[in-house]
Amino acid sequence: MKPKYLPLTATIVIFVLSYALCVMQYPNILSTRVVGNLLTDNAFLGIAAVGMTFVILSGGIDLSIGSVIAFTGVFLAVVLENTGIHPLAAFALALMIATLFGALMGAIIHYLEMPAFIVTLAGMFLARGMAFVLSIDSIAIKHPFYGTLKGFYYKLPGGGRISLIGGLMLLVFAIGILIAHRTRFGTDVYALGGGTATAKLMGVPVGRTTILIYALSGLLAGLSGIVFSLYTSAGYSLAAVGVELDAITAVVIGGTLLTGGSGFVAGTFIGILIQGLIQTYITFDGSLSSWWTKILIGLLLFVFILMQKGIVYASRSKQRHA
Amino acid sequence: MQPNGENLLSATRIDKVFPGARALDKVDFHLRRGEVHALLGENGAGKSTLVKCLTGAYRRDGGTILLDGVEVDPRDTFNAQKLGIGTVYQEVNLLPNLSVAENLFLGRQPRRFGLVDVGAMNRQARALLDDYELDLDVTRALDSYSVAIQQVVAIARAVDLSGKVLILDEPTASLDAHEVEMLFRIVRRLKARGLGIVFITHFLEQVYEISDRITVLRNGQLVGTRETATLERRDLISMMIGRELAAEIRSAREGQVVAGPVRYRFENYGRKGHIAPFDLDIRAGEVVGIAGLLGSGRTETAEILFGAHRADSGMAEVDGRAVQLSSPRRAIAHRFGFCPEDRKTAGIVGDLSVRENIVLALQARRGWTRPLSRTEQNRIADHYIRALDIRTADREKPIRLLSGGNQQKAILARWLATEPEFLILDEPTRGIDVGAHAEIVRLIEGLREKGMSLMVISSEIEELVAYSTRIVVLRDRQHVAALEGNRITADQIIEAIASANERGAA
Numbered sequence: 001m002k003p004k005y006l007p008l009t010a011t012i013v014i015f016v017l018s019y020a021l022c023v024m025q026y027p028n029i030l031s032t033r034v035v036g037n038l039l040t041d042n043a044f045l046g047i048a049a050v051g052m053t054f055v056i057l058s059g060g061i062d063l064s065i066g067s068v069i070a071f072t073g074v075f076l077a078v079v080l081e082n083t084g085i086h087p088l089a090a091f092a093l094a095l096m097i098a099t100l101f102g103a104l105m106g107a108i109i110h111y112l113e114m115p116a117f118i119v120t121l122a123g124m125f126l127a128r129g130m131a132f133v134l135s136i137d138s139i140a141i142k143h144p145f146y147g148t149l150k151g152f153y154y155k156l157p158g159g160g161r162i163s164l165i166g167g168l169m170l171l172v173f174a175i176g177i178l179i180a181h182r183t184r185f186g187t188d189v190y191a192l193g194g195g196t197a198t199a200k201l202m203g204v205p206v207g208r209t210t211i212l213i214y215a216l217s218g219l220l221a222g223l224s225g226i227v228f229s230l231y232t233s234a235g236y237s238l239a240a241v242g243v244e245l246d247a248i249t250a251v252v253i254g255g256t257l258l259t260g261g262s263g264f265v266a267g268t269f270i271g272i273l274i275q276g277l278i279q280t281y282i283t284f285d286g287s288l289s290s291w292w293t294k295i296l297i298g299l300l301l302f303v304f305i306l307m308q309k310g311i312v313y314a315s316r317s318k319q320r321h322a
Numbered sequence: 323m324q325p326n327g328e329n330l331l332s333a334t335r336i337d338k339v340f341p342g343a344r345a346l347d348k349v350d351f352h353l354r355r356g357e358v359h360a361l362l363g364e365n366g367a368g369k370s371t372l373v374k375c376l377t378g379a380y381r382r383d384g385g386t387i388l389l390d391g392v393e394v395d396p397r398d399t400f401n402a403q404k405l406g407i408g409t410v411y412q413e414v415n416l417l418p419n420l421s422v423a424e425n426l427f428l429g430r431q432p433r434r435f436g437l438v439d440v441g442a443m444n445r446q447a448r449a450l451l452d453d454y455e456l457d458l459d460v461t462r463a464l465d466s467y468s469v470a471i472q473q474v475v476a477i478a479r480a481v482d483l484s485g486k487v488l489i490l491d492e493p494t495a496s497l498d499a500h501e502v503e504m505l506f507r508i509v510r511r512l513k514a515r516g517l518g519i520v521f522i523t524h525f526l527e528q529v530y531e532i533s534d535r536i537t538v539l540r541n542g543q544l545v546g547t548r549e550t551a552t553l554e555r556r557d558l559i560s561m562m563i564g565r566e567l568a569a570e571i572r573s574a575r576e577g578q579v580v581a582g583p584v585r586y587r588f589e590n591y592g593r594k595g596h597i598a599p600f601d602l603d604i605r606a607g608e609v610v611g612i613a614g615l616l617g618s619g620r621t622e623t624a625e626i627l628f629g630a631h632r633a634d635s636g637m638a639e640v641d642g643r644a645v646q647l648s649s650p651r652r653a654i655a656h657r658f659g660f661c662p663e664d665r666k667t668a669g670i671v672g673d674l675s676v677r678e679n680i681v682l683a684l685q686a687r688r689g690w691t692r693p694l695s696r697t698e699q700n701r702i703a704d705h706y707i708r709a710l711d712i713r714t715a716d717r718e719k720p721i722r723l724l725s726g727g728n729q730q731k732a733i734l735a736r737w738l739a740t741e742p743e744f745l746i747l748d749e750p751t752r753g754i755d756v757g758a759h760a761e762i763v764r765l766i767e768g769l770r771e772k773g774m775s776l777m778v779i780s781s782e783i784e785e786l787v788a789y790s791t792r793i794v795v796l797r798d799r800q801h802v803a804a805l806e807g808n809r810i811t812a813d814q815i816i817e818a819i820a821s822a823n824e825r826g827a828a
């Protein structure tokens with residue numbers, strides 16, 4: 001097997017094993033109802049994590065997405081409460097703002113040659129602050145259109161449902177996979193992760209690609225914010241704190257190298273499923289504190305980072321002897 | 323298409339200024355259709371910089387570029403590629419994490435319905451590599467192949483991109499003779515098709531073999547352009563360095579060789595899959611040259627002696643006492659030094675200054691609790707900058723801003739600074755210009771006279787002859803022959819490698 005598939009395979013094996021373990025204890029976990037809920041509950045995180053995957057593949061990081069999600073939620077709530085604008089128009093507006101915001105961060109990272117960590121950290125505070133400026137309260141969204149949207153679902157055999165937002169996440173993953181592996185832009189993203197200087201000498205439009213990557217991450221964070229507001233029917237400026245870290249976790253557990261250049265969007269999907277599974281298990285158990293989710297995920301993350309180090313080390317020493 | 327011999331690419335009065343250094347000073351360069359034009363000069367002369375100005379990798383500060391008589395101004399390398407200028411940059415290693423096919427077609431992948439047609443791309447990649455007698459799995463990541471193969475892939479990419487001009491900046495540094503031959507075949511074919519080819523190298527043999535004209539730069543200025551056929555090698559060298567050095571290289575080998583006692587003894591030393599067990603004694607004041615083809619186990623020998631890979635058979639002795647060389651740290655503790663071949667990945671720390679790079683290994687040996695004082699660091703750095711003639715504006719310049727050959731000298735300085743008693747050099751003169759070449763040969767001789775034990779790996783047989791007191795010949799990861807005394811001649815070495823090969827074939 002090619003070394004680049006190793007982390008992904010490990011992720012899949014871990015997922016299948018832990019799923020089997022869970023099923024042995026609680027056969028219900030296998031039901032379509034649980035699966036459907038798992039998708040719905042993690043839809044916003046999954047969508048944001050797709051954007052994060054591109055960013056990390058390119059060797060960057062985007063710390064602003066949690067704040068952008070919160071901002072989008074508050075923005076929608078405020079707009080829908082105070083104006084007569086149709087939610088669809090509000091969605092479009094929110095996506096535009098989030099995309100521009102991401103593009104701006106990308107432009108600063110590229111043209112001012114600033115580390116992505118710093119720029120998106122500033123973006124994180126800025127977006128959170130803007131959410132507070134719009135409103136400090138949690139605003140419920142009561143627009144009838146929200147009810148209509150929530151009414152859409154695909155019925156699975158066995159009583160489960162794939163909700164609109166769960167389905168949307170699946171679609172975003174599918175498109176993400178296509179972009180990553182079947183477009184020139186996708187290859188350029190990997191190229192940046194392999195080394196910006198070399199990529200530049202090889203004719204990759206580094207500036208344009210960087211801006212597009214952060215714009216994409218912003219767009220998906222905005223979409224994630226819309227999904228989150230559908231999911232919670234509210235907008236609150238303190239919502240979604242730390243979602244960027246959950247997204248990074250999903251990306252890394254999914255087998256993408258934090259240093260960039262290697263990984264798969266599909267891996268991130270498995271990463272999301274693993275996180276969701278752990279949560280579901282803890283809900284089923286009922287007696288475990290929800291902090292166990294964090295502890296288990298922390299351990300998993302640690303194991304994965306060690307494993308990646310090992311793989312990188314192994315392939316380096318092999319290369320020296322080729 | 324216009325006839326061969328006309329100017330295809332004309333660059334006039336090109337200027338490029340870096341902070342603290344004028345890299346190019348009104349340089350003219352004219353490339354004709356259907357010619358191979360060698361661009362020569364010492365390390366830091368400005369060759370790579372000129373190339374980068376032509377391809378838009380750097381913005382030039384002045385001058386004009388005409389391609390086919392039309393003024394062009396490539397803004398970036400992508401732009402230059404579109405104009406039909408394909409380039410292998412000196413430092414390019416392509417992208418290690420992408421597949422071979424993706425590297426070949428990056429930015430111009432075949433598409434169907436707007437999506438990359440991976441199948442077609444892989445097919446075209448295989449077809450492209452057929453020309454280079456490479457049968458690779460093009461879907462594998464590039465870094466699963468050796469540096470030499472990566473280099474060939476880089477060349478294949480550049481050739482495929484070069485509709486009009488092909489620029490090769492030291493493309494042969496990591497290639498063996500066979501691969502160089504193949505490259506030259508392709509270059510001749512492109513030449514016949516009317517392309518203009520710019521070829522940068524430090525191997526003068528290759529210059530005379532392939533080039534039609536030669537342009538020499540020195541210190542960022544044009545020295546002149548000549549026809550290769552009428553330019554004597556001696557004259558070429560004095561154009562490049564402005565002084566006569568060839569004689570010095572020869573005289574480096576005058577002194578009588580008096581080797582001291584055996585200091586390092588390796589018995590049945592080896593590691594499965596790397597190098598077959600061998601016996602080796604090294605005396606004080608001795609230079610053991612390692613000869614053999616690329617991939618014959620030269621680097622592996624060095625790495626196992628230095629503890630980069632643990633031996634799984636045999637034993638090692640230093641001064642009669644058995645030692646465990648299980649890691650480079652241990653080896654360094656026994657005062658071993660190792661200057662590796664692949665300096666890019668194993669050597670320089672680009673953002674650190676020349677001074678910091680030079681004192682790095684010495685500081686590591688002392689341990690971080692006993693830092694070298696700044697004055698001490700400056701003294702050491704200045705000493706080696708002078709001794710090795712490292713061309714840098716000052717010792718605080720980040721090392722990545724130095725030219726390739728000068729970076730190499732700094733790495734050599736790093737190991738010399740630790741004052742090792744046993745120094746292993748893997749290709750110390752690769753990519754180094756003739757001037758520095760002579761200096762390094764002299765340096766090796768000097769170290770030997772002071773009683774140091776050295777082991778030098780080199781592909782350049784003349785050079786091995788110049789400084790070795792003994793030569794070990796390798797083949798197929800085995801030590802197959804040793805030459806001593808007056809048997810050390812280029813002919814004998816070549817014969818040993820060749821006969822070893824015949825035996826291998828039999």
Ligand SMILES: Nc1ncnc2c1ncn2[C@@H]1O[C@H](COP(=O)(O)OP(=O)(O)OP(=O)(O)O)[C@@H](O)[C@H]1O
Pocket residue numbers: 340341343344345363364365366367368369370371372412713714723724725726727728753755
């Ligand atoms: N990015 C940079 N910033 C500052 N100075 C630079 C930069 N690149 C090159 N230089 C300086 O410009 C000069 C010319 O360098 P260049 O790389 O063109 O040399 P070269 O002829 O290719 O040498 P070599 O044979 O060693 O590759 C050197 O003095 C180098 O230190």
Ligand SMILES: [Mg+2]
Pocket residue numbers: 369370371412491725726
């Ligand atoms: Mg150069």
